[in-house]
Amino acid sequence: MINIDSLSFSFDHAHLVLDNVSCRIEPQHCLAILGNNGVGKSTLLKCINRIYHAQQGSITINDTDIDTLSKKELAKQIAYVPQNSLATHTMVFDAVLLGRKPYIQWDISKQDKNIVTDLLEKFALTAYASRYLNELSGGEMQKVVLARAMAQQPQFLLLDEPTNNLDPRNQHEILQYVQELAHKQQIGVAIVLHDLNLALRYCDRFLLMKNSTVYAYGSAEIITAAAINEVYGLQVEIIEHRDTKLIVPCDTKYNI
Numbered sequence: 524m525i526n527i528d529s530l531s532f533s534f535d536h537a538h539l540v541l542d543n544v545s546c547r548i549e550p551q552h553c554l555a556i557l558g559n560n561g562v563g564k565s566t567l568l569k570c571i572n573r574i575y576h577a578q579q580g581s582i583t584i585n586d587t588d589i590d591t592l593s594k595k596e597l598a599k600q601i602a603y604v605p606q607n608s609l610a611t612h613t614m615v616f617d618a619v620l621l622g623r624k625p626y627i628q629w630d631i632s633k634q635d636k637n638i639v640t641d642l643l644e645k646f647a648l649t650a651y652a653s654r655y656l657n658e659l660s661g662g663e664m665q666k667v668v669l670a671r672a673m674a675q676q677p678q679f680l681l682l683d684e685p686t687n688n689l690d691p692r693n694q695h696e697i698l699q700y701v702q703e704l705a706h707k708q709q710i711g712v713a714i715v716l717h718d719l720n721l722a723l724r725y726c727d728r729f730l731l732m733k734n735s736t737v738y739a740y741g742s743a744e745i746i747t748a749a750a751i752n753e754v755y756g757l758q759v760e761i762i763e764h765r766d767t768k769l770i771v772p773c774d775t776k777y778n779i
């Protein structure tokens with residue numbers, strides 16, 4: 524389990540971007556990180572992946588402080604897929620192989636190559652192995668970055684808005700895959716999402732952030748019309764549909 528305890532972070536030592544944030548990323552669970560633009564969601568993921576170092580609080584993985592782990596050790600535990608993965612002039616196979624970096628000693632082994640080949644097959648990317656990343660669609664690109672993250676064979680997966688710019692089928696495919704990773708492969712997932720209905724459908728833990736801190740944290744029970752109004756300033760109705768909640772915005776007139 525990743526335990527985030529009373530985390531505070533500031534870029535300028537003047538105002539807090541994360542203010543006393545606590546939550547957990549548990550194996551077999553998908554945590555949705557929700558909140559307005561600029562609330563600190565990406566910063567939180569970057570602190571967990573040690574790109575940023577919080578001034579206060581602690582982050583532990585299975586009771587070990589992340590600060591005590593080497594870069595390689597951390598990369599074997601946590602895979603992080605940032606918000607905007609750059610489309611570069613790298614081939615798909617090589618991009619996924621990069622995920623093996625924490626395991627490669629001197630040279631790339633047959634096992635590394637087999638892992639990449641299997642992942643390409645799993646994500647239906649085999650035909651794209653020698654394509655360049657900048658020749659892929661948004662959906663294909665997102666599968667490549669997910670495949671690279673899985674090549675790391677992590678225990679925890681951090682995803683920053685992985686469904687942005689994807690068509691509905693691709694959004695569901697990606698989130699279904701991620702949910703399966705959590706439920707069947709015991710991986711702990713934290714995922715920043717803006718689509719509340721996708722979050723409710725595929726995630727089982729929710730962190731609602733407001734004013735750089737935790738507004739509410741827990742199971743789907745915390746997603747109420749009142750909470751959404753407080754956090755997003757949006758009036759909604761919540762309908763029970765099969766086993767999930769569906770959020771429907773009310774006919775409110777907002778001023779631009």
Ligand SMILES: Nc1ncnc2c1ncn2[C@@H]1O[C@H](COP(=O)(O)OP(=O)(O)O)[C@@H](O)[C@H]1O
Binds near residue numbers: 559562
């Ligand atoms: N590198 C940076 N330097 C200074 N401020 C930053 C930096 N990155 C983000 N911020 C600020 O920190 C706040 C939180 O940003 P971010 O975590 O990216 O928000 P979110 O992902 O929730 O949209 C924002 O006010 C943003 O402007």
Ligand SMILES: [Mg+2]
Binds near residue numbers: 564565566606683
């Ligand atoms: Mg962000």
